Amino acid sequence: MSGPKRVLLVDDDRTLQGLLAEQLEATKEFATTCVNDGKAALDIVQRELFDLILLDVGLPDLDGREVCREMRRQSVRTPVIMLTAADSEADTIHGLEAGANDYVSKPFKMGVLIARARAQLRQFEQSEDAVFAIGPYSFRPANKLLLDNEKVGKKVRLTEKETAILKYLLRAGQKPVPRETLLTEVWGYNAGVSTHTLETHVYRLRQKIERNPAEAKLLLTEPGGYRLSP
Numbered sequence: 001m002s003g004p005k006r007v008l009l010v011d012d013d014r015t016l017q018g019l020l021a022e023q024l025e026a027t028k029e030f031a032t033t034c035v036n037d038g039k040a041a042l043d044i045v046q047r048e049l050f051d052l053i054l055l056d057v058g059l060p061d062l063d064g065r066e067v068c069r070e071m072r073r074q075s076v077r078t079p080v081i082m083l084t085a086a087d088s089e090a091d092t093i094h095g096l097e098a099g100a101n102d103y104v105s106k107p108f109k110m111g112v113l114i115a116r117a118r119a120q121l122r123q124f125e126q127s128e129d130a131v132f133a134i135g136p137y138s139f140r141p142a143n144k145l146l147l148d149n150e151k152v153g154k155k156v157r158l159t160e161k162e163t164a165i166l167k168y169l170l171r172a173g174q175k176p177v178p179r180e181t182l183l184t185e186v187w188g189y190n191a192g193v194s195t196h197t198l199e200t201h202v203y204r205l206r207q208k209i210e211r212n213p214a215e216a217k218l219l220l221t222e223p224g225g226y227r228l229s230p
Contacts, residue, residue: 004031005051005121010041010067011083020054023110030117038062045076047184049172049181051124052117057095065098072099075173079120081113132170134228135218136145137209141167146209161186162205163199169219169228176222200228 007030013016017034024030033050035041038059045053049195054070057064067082072218081102082095095103101120104113132139137146137156146156158166169177179195187193206213218229 001186003127006030006049007032007117008041008044008050008078009034009054010036010038010054010059010064011056012036013056020113020192024088024114024117024181027114031188036060038064041067042070042074045071045078046074046175049175049177052121053078053080054113054117055080055082055100057082060146065095065100068095068100069098071075071094077171077173079124081116081120083108134166134209139166156208158208159201161209165201165205166228169226171228174228175224176227184225207215 004025007024009017009020009032011020014036017036021034024032030052033044033048035044038061041053041055053076055064059067064082064084068082075213079101080099081096081104082100082144083104083106085106100117101123104116123202132141134146134149137148138148141163144158144160146158148156148191149156165182168182168185179187179198183193183195183198187197202219203213206216206219209218210216213219220227220229
């Protein structure tokens with residue numbers, strides 16, 4: 001993936017939020033988006049993709065742990081680090097049970113938070129060694145391979161770009177991904193690459209994975225982009 005990692009900051013303390021955004025962006029590794037309550041956080045993750053979410057527990061409208069739990073219900077796979085003024089073991093357990101990946105107590109040192117953020121991003125990227133379900137297939141990104149569960153022994157070999165397309169669509173959950181986003185994320189900022197290049201790869205990918213490529217059931221075309229069917 002190219003460019004800085006996109007971080008969503010969810011906190012109603014605008015002073016703290018501003019400081020966090022400033023120091024994260026000073027590393028040149030992160031680009032931040034800020035919202036101030038749980039409803040806004042749930043709305044924006046349905047429209048946009050983030051690499052990391054920093055989520056305060058004490059939001060004015062919803063408990064941050066409920067926000068995290070609802071994000072997971074909505075198939076948001078992005079790593080979530082909860083921020084809280086409470087540091088008891090019970091609070092940590094509740095946060096992790098809600099689907100958070102990590103729990104950081106206030107006050108915290110910025111260097112520690114950034115280190116935890118980097119660790120979660122590394123773990124998330126390494127999770128490509130795991131096996132993901134795509135329709136009748138078991139998708140193994142690290143091996144660039146799909147195993148057909150309905151036809152035992154059948155393997156579908158993928159190219160690097162095909163693997164990257166499926167990985168990014170998986171990360172998006174049920175949200176359609178615009179063509180321009182896929183071009184940037186899979187090919188980088190390359191002026192010589194057009195949407196025709198992406199469409200050609202999607203066409204070839206459908207030839208490999210769809211039972212009937214003319215009537216796609218897995219890799220769906222949406223207005224302006226694509227998404228994977230559950």
